[in-house]
Amino acid sequence: MSVRIEIEARCGDARAGTLFVRGLRVPTPLFMPVGTCGTVKAMAPGEVWDDGSRVILANTFHLLQRPGLEVLERLGGLHRFMGWDGAILTDSGGYQVFSLAARREVDDDGVSFASPLDGSRVRLTPAFVVEAQGRIGSDIAMVLDVCPPAEAPAEVVEEAVRRTTRWAREAVRAPRREGQALFGIVQGALDVGLRCSHLEELAALPFDGLALGGFSVGEPPPRRAPVLAAVAPRMPADRPRYLMGLGTPGDLFDAVRAGIDMFDCVLPTRNARNGQAFTAAGRITIKQARYREDPAPLEEGCGCLACRRFSRAYVRHLYACGEILAARLLTAHNLAFYARWMSKLRAAVHAGTLDTLEGEARTATAPAT
Amino acid sequence: MSVRIEIEARCGDARAGTLFVRGLRVPTPLFMPVGTCGTVKAMAPGEVWDDGSRVILANTFHLLQRPGLEVLERLGGLHRFMGWDGAILTDSGGYQVFSLAARREVDDDGVSFASPLDGSRVRLTPAFVVEAQGRIGSDIAMVLDVCPPAEAPAEVVEEAVRRTTRWAREAVRAPRREGQALFGIVQGALDVGLRCSHLEELAALPFDGLALGGFSVGEPPPRRAPVLAAVAPRMPADRPRYLMGLGTPGDLFDAVRAGIDMFDCVLPTRNARNGQAFTAAGRITIKQARYREDPAPLEEGCGCLACRRFSRAYVRHLYACGEILAARLLTAHNLAFYARWMSKLRAAVHAGTLDTLEGEARTATAPAT
Numbered sequence: 054m055s056v057r058i059e060i061e062a063r064c065g066d067a068r069a070g071t072l073f074v075r076g077l078r079v080p081t082p083l084f085m086p087v088g089t090c091g092t093v094k095a096m097a098p099g100e101v102w103d104d105g106s107r108v109i110l111a112n113t114f115h116l117l118q119r120p121g122l123e124v125l126e127r128l129g130g131l132h133r134f135m136g137w138d139g140a141i142l143t144d145s146g147g148y149q150v151f152s153l154a155a156r157r158e159v160d161d162d163g164v165s166f167a168s169p170l171d172g173s174r175v176r177l178t179p180a181f182v183v184e185a186q187g188r189i190g191s192d193i194a195m196v197l198d199v200c201p202p203a204e205a206p207a208e209v210v211e212e213a214v215r216r217t218t219r220w221a222r223e224a225v226r227a228p229r230r231e232g233q234a235l236f237g238i239v240q241g242a243l244d245v246g247l248r249c250s251h252l253e254e255l256a257a258l259p260f261d262g263l264a265l266g267g268f269s270v271g272e273p274p275p276r277r278a279p280v281l282a283a284v285a286p287r288m289p290a291d292r293p294r295y296l297m298g299l300g301t302p303g304d305l306f307d308a309v310r311a312g313i314d315m316f317d318c319v320l321p322t323r324n325a326r327n328g329q330a331f332t333a334a335g336r337i338t339i340k341q342a343r344y345r346e347d348p349a350p351l352e353e354g355c356g357c358l359a360c361r362r363f364s365r366a367y368v369r370h371l372y373a374c375g376e377i378l379a380a381r382l383l384t385a386h387n388l389a390f391y392a393r394w395m396s397k398l399r400a401a402v403h404a405g406t407l408d409t410l411e412g413e414a415r416t417a418t419a420p421a422t
Numbered sequence: 423m424s425v426r427i428e429i430e431a432r433c434g435d436a437r438a439g440t441l442f443v444r445g446l447r448v449p450t451p452l453f454m455p456v457g458t459c460g461t462v463k464a465m466a467p468g469e470v471w472d473d474g475s476r477v478i479l480a481n482t483f484h485l486l487q488r489p490g491l492e493v494l495e496r497l498g499g500l501h502r503f504m505g506w507d508g509a510i511l512t513d514s515g516g517y518q519v520f521s522l523a524a525r526r527e528v529d530d531d532g533v534s535f536a537s538p539l540d541g542s543r544v545r546l547t548p549a550f551v552v553e554a555q556g557r558i559g560s561d562i563a564m565v566l567d568v569c570p571p572a573e574a575p576a577e578v579v580e581e582a583v584r585r586t587t588r589w590a591r592e593a594v595r596a597p598r599r600e601g602q603a604l605f606g607i608v609q610g611a612l613d614v615g616l617r618c619s620h621l622e623e624l625a626a627l628p629f630d631g632l633a634l635g636g637f638s639v640g641e642p643p644p645r646r647a648p649v650l651a652a653v654a655p656r657m658p659a660d661r662p663r664y665l666m667g668l669g670t671p672g673d674l675f676d677a678v679r680a681g682i683d684m685f686d687c688v689l690p691t692r693n694a695r696n697g698q699a700f701t702a703a704g705r706i707t708i709k710q711a712r713y714r715e716d717p718a719p720l721e722e723g724c725g726c727l728a729c730r731r732f733s734r735a736y737v738r739h740l741y742a743c744g745e746i747l748a749a750r751l752l753t754a755h756n757l758a759f760y761a762r763w764m765s766k767l768r769a770a771v772h773a774g775t776l777d778t779l780e781g782e783a784r785t786a787t788a789p790a791t
Contacts, residue, residue, distance in 0.1 A: 091739065095746040097727065120714070120739040127715050128735050136731040345489070346496050358466065362505040366497050370460065370489040377464040377746055 056193055056234035056261050058293045058314060062403040066286040066312040069402035072108075072293060074234070075140040075192045079107045081293070082309045082402075084395045085142060085317040086388055090115050091135040094322050095380040096388070098137040104357060104385060105392030107139045108192075110317040113185055114146030118170050122188045130190025142317070143191035145182045147198040147238070148266065148298070159199065161219060179220035180227035187230030195264065196224040198238040203271035210242045213267075214251045225258050234261035236295060239284070242267055243276055248284045262293035265313075269298040278307040285311035302331065302394050306414035309398045310407055316395075321387035326380045328372045331390040333413060335421030337365070339383065344369045351382075357389035358382060425562055425603035425630050427662045427683060431772040435655040435681040438771035441477075441662060443603070444509040444561045448476045450662070451678045451771075453764045454511060454686040455757055459484050460504045463691050464749040465757070467506040473726060473754060474761030476508045477561075479686040482554055483515030487539050491557045499559025511686070512560035514551045516567040516607070517635065517667070528568060530585060548589035549596035556599030564633065565593040567607040572640035579611045582636075583620045594627050603630035605664060608653070611636055612645055617653045631662035634682075638667040647676040654680035671700065671763050675783035678767045679776055685764075690756035695749045697741045700759040702782060704790030706734070708752065713738045720751075726758035727751060 058081060060070040072079040086093045086101055088109045093101045101109065111131060116122075120134075128134045131141055150157050150164050157166035163178035179197045186194035197220050199213035221237050229235060237255040241248035248265075255263055265284065268277055281296070285308065288294040295315035296308045305316055321331060330337040332352040337344070339351075350360035351368065359368060359382035371379035394417065401407040427450060429439040441448040455462045455470055457478045462470045470478065480500060485491075489503075497503045500510055519526050519533050526535035532547035548566045555563035566589050568582035590606050598604060606624040610617035617634075624632055634653065637646055650665070654677065657663040664684035665677045674685055690700060699706040701721040706713070708720075719729035720737060728737060728751035740748035763786065770776040 090743045090745060091736075092743075092745050092747045097747065097750065098731075115743075119743060120735070124715055124735060124739070128717060128733060134733070134736050134739075136736070346493055348497060362467075364497060364503070366489070366493060367460075367503050367505075370493070370503075374459045374461075374484075374488060376459060376461050377749055378461045378466065380746055381466065381750075 055232045056293065058262075058291075060290070062405075064402045064405045064407045065310065066282075067310050067402045067407050068312055068314065069399045070314075072314065074108065077107055077140060079140070080396075080399055081314040082305075082395055082398055083108060083315055084305070084391045085110045085315065086391075087317055087319045087322060088135070088137075090119065091131055093384075093388075094326065095377070095384040098135060100358065100385060101137070101388065102139060104388040105396070106388060108142060108315075109137065109139060110142050110144060111189070111191065112146065112149060113143045113182060113189065114149035116143075116189055117146070117175070117185055118168055122185060125190070126188050132190060140193070141191040142193040143186045143189055143195065144297070145186070145195040145197045145238075146177055147195075148200045150177060151200040151202075159216070161216060163197070163220075179223035183224050183227040183229055183235065187233055190230070191233065193234045193236060193262070194229070195236050196221050196238055198240060198266055200240065200267050200270065201242065203242065205242065207244070210240070210244065210247065214240050214247060218251065218254050221255055221258055221260075225260065236260055236262040236264050236293070238264045238266040238297070240267045243272055243280050245280055245283045248280065249287055252284060252287055256289050260292070262295060262315075263288050264295040264297050266297045268296065269300060274304070277304070278311075281308055281311040281313070285313050288312065301418040303414045303418035305394065306398065306410060309402070321391045322384050325383035325387045328379070328383065330368075330383055331387050331417060332421060333417055335416055335419050337421050339365065339369045339372050339379075351386045352390065355386060355389055355393075358385040360386060360389075424601045425662065427631075427660075429659070433771045433774045433776045434679065435651075436679050436771045436776050437681055437683065438768045439683075441683065443477065446476055446509055448509070449765075449768055450683040451674075451764055451767055452477060452684055453674070453760045454479045454684065455760075456686055456688045456691060457504070457506075459488065460500055462753075462757075463695065464746070464753040467504060469727065469754060470506070470757065471508060473757040474765070475757060477511060478506065478508060479511050479513060480558070480560065481515065481518060482512050482551060482558065483518035485512075485558055486515070486544070486554055487537055491554060494559070495557050501559060509562070510560040511562040512555045512558055512564065513666070514555070514564040514566045514607075515546055516564075517569045519546060520569040520571075528585070530588060532566070548592035552593050552596040552598055552604065556602055559599070560602065562603045562605060562631070563598070564605050565590050565607055567609060567635055569609065569636050569639065570611065572611065574611065576613070579609070579613065579616065583609050583616060587620065587623050590624055590627055590629075594629065605629055605631040605633050605662070607633045607635040607666070609636045612641055612649050614649055614652045617649065618656055621653060621656055625658050629661070631664060631684075632657050633664040633666050635666045637665065638669060643673070646673070650677055650680040650682070654682050657681065670787040672783045672787035674763065675767065675779060678771070690760045691753050694752035694756045697748070697752065699737075699752055700756050700786060701790060702786055704785055704788050706790050708734065708738045708741050708748075720755045721759065724755060724758055724762075727754040729755060729758075
């Protein structure tokens with residue numbers, strides 16, 4: 054198999070092991086920084102690696118439009134184009150297309166939309182999305198799915214599930230780039246029964262891994278954990294389990310406890326650009342006056358680009374001045390924090406002490422006091 | 423002396439040697455990247471160093487307002503605050519104040535203005551500006567000067583010169599931080615006679631170096647070189663000669679040929695953020711369609727962060743997407759290009775072949791064909 058997981062330890066439903074991808078052995082559970090357009094915002098690829106990440110996420114939806122498949126192919130594929138030595142998972146574009154709301158039309162065969170860039174008509178089908186990800190050259194491709202918003206009525210969610218299954222079948226039959234893994238995406242909103250039956254349908258298909266999509270689309274966060282706790286343990290044990298688009302340190306804790314292996318989220322990178330640093334003592338909003346003369350690093354003991362050399366006072370100054378270095382330092386820190394948090398979660402699964410991290414998970418998710 | 427220069431070679435009026443500052447031996451002529459607010463925009467300090475720079479410029483005008491002298495002092499001075507191991511020259515704020523035009527009032531004792539940040543009243547005097555730079559902790563301080571725009575009538579320029587001299591005398595008498603150098607600033611617009619008499623007045627004062635200010639304030643570029651050629655050679659030979667705010671590779675060539683030792687300019691950093699890369703073959707505007715699939719680095723043989731790993735096609739893609747990494751890569755490249763260009767100019771002065779670089783200077787300044 055192009056991608057496989059070996060589980061080495063269990064702690065309740067939680068699991069820790071190794072993901073084998075692109076010749077790398079990546080400890081799981083793992084977090085993938087988001088590099089939508091072929092760059093993890095504000096970071097050079099070597100810095101992402103040094104911060105501890107080995108797999109990043111890029112978006113088919115964005116790359117299709119810019120720079121386009123032809124450019125990516127001529128430049129040797131996305132890894133080479135962006136200078137990234139790690140692995141790449143590409144999202145299919147489903148989530149983005151369904152965020153466009155009024156600008157798209159979905160039917161049983163695919164989805165059409167007006168490009169937000171130039172208004173041109175784009176058509177995505179399950180087979181084309183597999184082909185596109187092959188041409189992008191990612192290591193893990195995702196199927197095209199229908200991703201309704203949280204407030205969608207039950208019949209819309211059921212229709213989304215039905216179409217996502219239909220498309221999943223088409224995707225596994227589609228010609229695929231050799232060595233590229235393909236993951237299915239389970240929908241079903243907060244309906245555990247629907248989630249489980251959809252999971253069963255997709256688990257029967259020859260996917261290399263399975264993902265839970267359709268979370269973090271507007272649902273109340275407290276309603277997520279119980280659904281995850283009910284669904285994740287039923288995902289195939291021999292394949293990677295990926296929770297898409299989440300989350301806070303607390304979300305990651307909940308999901309790891311439910312048995313998830315892989316995560317991606319814009320939170321560490323986007324919040325960094327908005328002046329927020331994650332620390333074990335809580336989220337720091339760097340513009341606050343209390344950091345004006347604070348000589349301490351963002352987080353004591355952190356080895357990231359920011360904490361090795363710079364004070365909170367300096368990062369605050371840079372942020373106040375709108376300086377690019379503020380985004381860089383905060384992003385570097387947050388990615389290092391996330392890598393460290395995953396490492397703690399893994400160690401706790403191995404040690405059988407995951408539950409002892411719950412307090413730390415909640416503290417790290419809340420604002421620093 | 424806190425800062426001194428040793429001249430090791432001459433080629434016509436041009437000179438090459440070593441600037442001794444902050445325990446560093448910096449080959450001259452040298453270029454100082456601009457780090458207005460205590461950061462060379464888009465760069466981490468280690469990258470500025472790796473790109474070949476050893477002295478940067480920061481602005482008293484900006485630092486006074488943000489983060490303020492108290493913060494800088496409590497955090498151990500600007501070097502420590504910003505994590506910069508090289509030397510720092512601070513501009514006095516004269517240039518910025520006089521750019522405010524209607525918002526400032528000048529008299530014989532100083533200048534008052536409304537802060538562009540919060541409208542609060544700020545008063546700069548020659549002695550306070552020396553004190554402020556001492557508290558900032560820069561290695562080289564500049565006097566407060568009156569810097570009129572290029573189109574100013576003769577009597578305004580004469581008044582500016584008179585006040586700048588008066589302020590220079592007050593500045594050299596003002597208490598100064600131990601070990602900090604102080605440079606005078608020669609004004610006089612494009613009037614060679616006025617420039618020379620002003621120079622004579624300032625050269626009589628115990629400055630550690632002298633600067634030519636009031637260039638690149640709107641005058642037609644072709645009128646600059648003859649003035650420089652007439653004035654620069656009359657600057658004291660035993661002290662550093664600094665041309666403020668210039669320029670293109672061609673400007674640097676002209677000024678080195680006239681005997682200038684030190685430069686600063688926003689061009690390599692600002693143009694980078696606007697998508698322009700300097701190369702020996704001319705300036706590249708990266709958004710142009712011709713770079714869409716160009717696998718070459720910005721400049722063949724360059725060892726900067728950008729050229730070591732990334733193609734023009736990738737930098738173009740990043741720039742088109744508004745990605746921070748575009749600004750980083752282009753800035754890193756342009757600073758490396760400027761450091762390399764200064765190194766070429768120095769080598770040519772040592773070899774006595776400076777004139778042979780004129781063609782290359784003009785080519786590098788023009789758009790790439």
